[in-house]
Amino acid sequence: MGEAWLGVVLVHGFNSAATMWEPLRRLIGSDDDLAFVDTLPFAYATGLWAVDPRRRLPGIDTIADSLKEFLDTEAGPYRRLLLISHSQGGLVVQRHLARMTAEGRGADLRRIDRVVMLACPNNGSEIALSLRRPLLRGNLQERELRPLHERVAETQRAVLRDIVHAREVTERTCPIPFSVYAGESDNIVTPASARGTFPDAAVLPGDHPGIARPDSRDHRTYTTLKRLILLASPDAGRPDLRPSQDLRPFPDTFAVVALAERIPDMDDPAFRRTVVSQMRRSLAPDSGFSAAYKEHPRDHLVEIVERCRSHRDARRALLTFRDVITALRPDEAATAELRALIGEHR
Incomplete structure (x- = not known):
């Protein structure tokens, strides 16, 4: 192998x-x-x-x-x-x-x-x-x-x-x-x-x-x-999408996606679009955000997290993803686990 x-x-x-x-x-x-x-x-x-x-x-x-x-x-x-x-x-x-x-x-x-x-x-x-x-x-x-x-x-x-x-x-x-x-x-x-x-x-x-x-x-x-x-x-x-050496390792994409998939309404396209829209507003104007829509929820979430990874300020983009999810679904157990996972990499 x-x-x-x-x-x-x-x-x-x-x-x-x-x-x-x-x-x-x-x-x-x-x-x-x-x-x-x-x-x-x-x-x-x-x-x-x-x-x-x-x-x-x-x-x-x-x-x-x-x-x-x-x-x-x-x-x-x-x-x-x-x-x-x-x-x-x-x-x-x-x-x-x-x-x-x-x-x-x-x-x-x-x-x-x-x-x-x-x-x-x-x-x-x-x-x-x-x-x-x-x-x-x-x-x-x-x-x-x-x-x-x-x-x-x-x-x-x-x-x-x-x-x-x-x-x-x-x-x-x-x-x-x-x-x-x-x-x-x-x-x-x-x-x-x-x-x-x-x-x-x-x-x-x-x-x-x-x-x-x-x-x-x-x-x-x-x-x-x-x-x-x-x-x-x-x-x-995608080695070109790895974080720069001055940052701690970016969380595993699939670990982030697996937790995000468990959050209620994440299978709803409108909800995922809302996440992207709020991230775009939070990161604009100096470092905006975009993620192509994918019909399958997992594909779309992978796209969002990978766009965070490739963002010019990857850490900030990921934290914005965390904060938007927290604001939309603050009381969910999966949200708390997602915060903990992302928060471990400061």
Whole structure:
């Protein structure tokens, strides 16, 4: 593992292989900004049909169980994980998360910072459907790629309820932000299917395989993934945002965010906007403050705290964040803990 402490787990799709990630792995491996990252390709058996009659192709449930063991073992040493999937790989990741929360293992998911899905057939794929049905009749994976598959829809509902819209870590829930992308020229998984019902969805250039194979650091898939990786681990990925040597260490971003998430109404976009607005007024005019709005509460809070970190007067900005929260929610236990955490670094 070396000096890396963020594991980026790569999950390929149907009729593909872990080698499909090589262009992305080369770009990440040669990027000095991402020296804290190890890429961890997860491989599983897939194809149109099993050539050897003594073998069969596994279904999504079986692959999800294999992914669970991969995360426990190969990815076990990493403090934090980011999962990137392509196509059917997104269904595998969702099935894993849904099975974990159903088994009461929500707390075991807390080291996953984010899930990124590229061209995932959340609503199925209709490409060559009339041919696929008779030709691939025994293929368990192909069945779940069909439109309106109930098991896929059930899994998606569970993930949205227990992961995407979750507010706290419990046995049955764990809040993890999802970033969902469609390929703008993808005719295998349409943008509507790739978006599904996920709230944070966008489009990247490329066809179905191309969206996951950036060929340069300027490719928008790479710039987008790099941004998300840096967001997942800002302290390691943004050395330019570390505090100057005359200040004591800036509190861990995720420690601050974890406490802030527990404060009532922090999941309300209007409340978070009020926090930013009051911080802006308090820090103006000599050193104003801005933070881009993010739909997922954790993303937005990470953005706010990281904007404090990158502020020209980082200590003052963080104290302003503390003071605004204290004024808005003075009597909450989490507010007191937040004050104590930030107050420890004078």
